[in-house]
Amino acid sequence: RPRPDPCTAGTYRSADNTTCEQCEGNTISQKGASSCTPCDAGHITNTAKTECLSATDLNTNKTDGKSSLRIAWSLAAVFFLTTVLVTIFAARKCLRRNCSCGNTAGDADKQTTLISRKFSDTSHNADEC
Numbered sequence: 001r002p003r004p005d006p007c008t009a010g011t012y013r014s015a016d017n018t019t020c021e022q023c024e025g026n027t028i029s030q031k032g033a034s035s036c037t038p039c040d041a042g043h044i045t046n047t048a049k050t051e052c053l054s055a056t057d058l059n060t061n062k063t064d065g066k067s068s069l070r071i072a073w074s075l076a077a078v079f080f081l082t083t084v085l086v087t088i089f090a091a092r093k094c095l096r097r098n099c100s101c102g103n104t105a106g107d108a109d110k111q112t113t114l115i116s117r118k119f120s121d122t123s124h125n126a127d128e129c
Helices: 055-059 066-098 105-118
Strands: 011-013 020-022 043-045 052-054
Antiparallel strands (some): 011 020
8 A cells, every 4th residue: 555645744644544634732743743742831833833932932022123114104105195185185076166167267276275275264155266
């Protein structure tokens, strides 16, 4: 009878030698294992069940700060872009609501004035166009 392929790391060969079973609990295995080995006290397994990691090492922040900096810049960018989009949509809404009187040369200045007022005064008069 042909010998089965070795089980991958994190699994072990079942007692009947037919299947590979996942290591359970706080145990690990290497490729081809016939059983799983428990981790020492103060250690826990990685998700693949292939190595024991020190619980102390997991609780220590080993990053050099680049991840935190990337997150901060990303949040700042999202905030900035959101502010720009809200401003653009508010200006478009103001123009549609208050300046529907044609496109003469003087209207552009009046529309700019209305947009400026949008952010300082909430009362608008459609007759200002």
